[in-house]
Amino acid sequence: MSNALAVATVTQALALLIEHHLHPEIDMAVSVETRKPPSDPPTEPTITVFLYQVSHNPSMRNSDLVTRASDGTLLKRPAAALDLHFLISAYGEETELVGQRLIGSVVRTLHEIPVLPQELIEEAARRPYLAGSDLAESPQKVRFTPLQMDVDETSKLWGMLHNTPYSLSVVYQASLVLLDGHQKPVPAKPVQKPDVRVLPFGAPGAPEPGGVAGAPEPGGVAGGAGGPGAAPPTGAAPTAAETAGAPSGESRPGAAKRATNAGATSTARATVAKAAAGGGARAAKKAAGDGSTGARVAKSAAPSARSRARKATGGNPTDGADRKRGADHAREAGRAEDSGRRADDTGRADGEGRGRADGGKES
Structure with missing residues (x-):
C-alpha cells in the first residue's frame, strides 16, 4: 500500500x-x-x-467494493x-x-x-x-x-x-x-469484560447428563419404553416392585435398581424353563415317531413271512418237511405281526403322555 x-x-x-x-x-x-x-x-x-x-x-x-457499513x-x-x-x-x-x-x-x-x-x-x-x-x-x-x-x-x-x-x-x-485512501478504519475495541459461566448439571440452560436423550445407564439393558431393564422415567412414582423388599432407610433409586435386577433374573429363568419344555416336547414327538417307524417295519415284515410260508408248503400237505417249514414261517409271521402291534401301541401311548406333560409345564 x-x-x-x-x-x-x-x-x-x-x-x-x-x-x-x-x-x-x-x-x-x-x-x-x-x-x-x-x-x-x-x-x-x-x-x-x-x-x-x-x-x-x-x-x-x-x-x-464493500468498504463501509450501512451506517x-x-x-x-x-x-x-x-x-x-x-x-x-x-x-x-x-x-x-x-x-x-x-x-x-x-x-x-x-x-x-x-x-x-x-x-x-x-x-x-x-x-x-x-x-x-x-x-x-x-x-x-x-x-x-x-x-x-x-x-x-x-x-x-x-x-x-x-x-x-x-x-x-x-x-x-x-x-x-x-x-x-486517506481515511483509516477505526480499530475494533478490545474485550473489556469477559463473560464466562460455569453451570452444574441440572441447572437451567445446562446440558443434559449422558449426552444423548434416552441412552441406557452404564451397566443397564437397552430397551424401549416399558421393556426389560428400562430405567424408570425421571419424576415417576415408585412402583410396588421398586419398593417391595427394600430395607428401611434405603433410597428410592437403590430399591428401584434392586427391583429391576430381580425382574431381569425372573425373566431369564422363565426363558430357560420354556426352552427346556420345548426340548422335552420335541424329544417326545421324536420317540413317538420312532415307535411308529418300528410298527411300520414289523407290519411290513409279517406279509413277507406269510409269503415265505406259502412258498415253503407249495400247496402239498403230504410232505412233512415242507409242512414243518411252513408252520415255522407262519409262526414267525405271527410273532412279527404281534410285535409290530405292541410297538405301535406303546409308541402312541408314550407320545401322548409326554405331550400332555410338556403342555402342562408350558402352561
Whole structure:
C-alpha cells in the first residue's frame, strides 16, 4: 500500500534502473529523461521514459467494493489497483546505430531485473519533488512485463503525439501499484469484560447428563419404553416392585435398581424353563415317531413271512418237511405281526403322555 506519489515514484525508479545498468555494453554518456518523446529528435544518446497510459487492474478493481457499513462506518481502507504503461524510446547517431544499441540495453535490463528493486525506489523518493513517497514500504512489488504491439497499434500510439516523429521504442507494463485512501478504519475495541459461566448439571440452560436423550445407564439393558431393564422415567412414582423388599432407610433409586435386577433374573429363568419344555416336547414327538417307524417295519415284515410260508408248503400237505417249514414261517409271521402291534401301541401311548406333560409345564 502506498500514497498518491507511487505513480511518479515508479516512473523515476524505472529511469534509474535503466541508467544504472547501461554499462558495460554502452561506453558513452547517455541521458535518461522522464518525458515524452521530443518533437525535435536529439542527436546525443538519449533514452526517454514516457508514461502514456494509466489503467485499473482488471483482476483487483473489485477487491474492495464493500468498504463501509450501512451506517457509514469505514470497514476497510480503500485502495486503487493500477497498471502503468510506459513507452521507452532511444535516440542517437543513426550512422553508429546508437538508438538500437540503447534499446538492446533496455530490453536486457528489464528482462534480467523485472521487479523494481527497493533500493532504487528509496533513491527515487529522495528527489525533492517526491518527498513523502512511501512506495518503498509497500509489500506489493512492481513488476515490468513487455507488451506486444503491431504496426497498427504503434501508429495509433504515435499518432496521439502531435508533430512527434517516430523513433525506435519498446512498451512495458508495470503492475501492480496500489494507492491507499486517506481515511483509516477505526480499530475494533478490545474485550473489556469477559463473560464466562460455569453451570452444574441440572441447572437451567445446562446440558443434559449422558449426552444423548434416552441412552441406557452404564451397566443397564437397552430397551424401549416399558421393556426389560428400562430405567424408570425421571419424576415417576415408585412402583410396588421398586419398593417391595427394600430395607428401611434405603433410597428410592437403590430399591428401584434392586427391583429391576430381580425382574431381569425372573425373566431369564422363565426363558430357560420354556426352552427346556420345548426340548422335552420335541424329544417326545421324536420317540413317538420312532415307535411308529418300528410298527411300520414289523407290519411290513409279517406279509413277507406269510409269503415265505406259502412258498415253503407249495400247496402239498403230504410232505412233512415242507409242512414243518411252513408252520415255522407262519409262526414267525405271527410273532412279527404281534410285535409290530405292541410297538405301535406303546409308541402312541408314550407320545401322548409326554405331550400332555410338556403342555402342562408350558402352561
